[in-house]
Amino acid sequence: MSARHIAVVLGVEGDPELEREVVFWVEACRIQMRDHIAPAWARLAPPPGIFYYSSSDQLADETVGCVVILRDAGVDGAAGLHSIIGRKPIGVVDLSRSALPSRTLSHEIAEMYGNPYLDRWYPMPNGWEVAAELGDPVQRSQYNIDAEILGQHRDVVVSDFVTPAYFDPGASGPRSHQQAVDEPFGIAPGGYLVARNDGQIIYLPAKGEGVHAAAISRPFSRTAQLAAGTKIPRPAGESFPSR
């Protein structure tokens, strides 16, 4: 099951200039999901509505995902992440660590749609399995979407994403929306794969690049959750604010 609706909340108060940008990012992500991601991945689920909220308290249902934009999420090396709290998909965008926060938001939303409970894996020809993360292999690839709110327009940068053909060596067609990779399980510059084999989880970097070690050792990290078969309980004191 995927999230039927995704709420984006700004966890930064007293910054109207930032809020003015964020509402356009959210609208661009809604259009990207409707026009590009969900049509490419039609077998997964219809597109969730993606909207901006002042608070997500009224959207407590666990089939509603929530992405919080924070000034500093405190996870070294991670511009964003998605995870689960209980059965509720959650995501975080870290403004201080993200070169392009709108691209990070789009990346986390794409992955929340494609792998909301961190439990989808695709087999690789070598016997390993790769996590069904739609943004990671092409995370530095991007394109622009025109977003309109109350008659005003903004050109918003969104993330590239991989298609079903990326995980299927027998399929033809583009492996990513922007064709940043041209072979199954390929990794574009700056991207990576999360793979597992026999209980071991590794990050595969692009050719010639170092391993992205972001947050691997942290108990709340995605890798730790994947390794544990997901569903790590929410640590005491860990919270994702909604205002």
Add this chain to the structure above:
Amino acid sequence: MAPGVRFWLQLLFLWAFLLSMQGCRTPGSTGPGVGSKLIDCGTHEVFEAGIKYLGRVNSTITDQMVDDSTTRAKLINLAIEAGENVIACLLRDQGSKYADAAAHNPADVESVIAERRAESFIRERGIQFK
């Protein structure tokens, strides 16, 4: 009191009462700026104010823990605060996007409800747009 004088006094009171009703329109079944009037959403002022209220409007119309009449009352309060034109323009803008989301995914209950509430607020208050 002579019957004739009494009649004219009653008429005077009725006229004064009707006049006072015109002067103190209160939020409720009618609310601020009610009536069939044209609203222009294309102004810079509406955009600037609208951005500040977009999140609150969306949170209000998707709240399934309250009924439609409570939602209406909350929207009227927002209209008093921000201006009815601002809230109406936001409801039209976001309402059409919720409608689009609901058309693509009928299981998206939040969008289905938000679309209905946005549309009914605009219709019930007789708002029309330039």
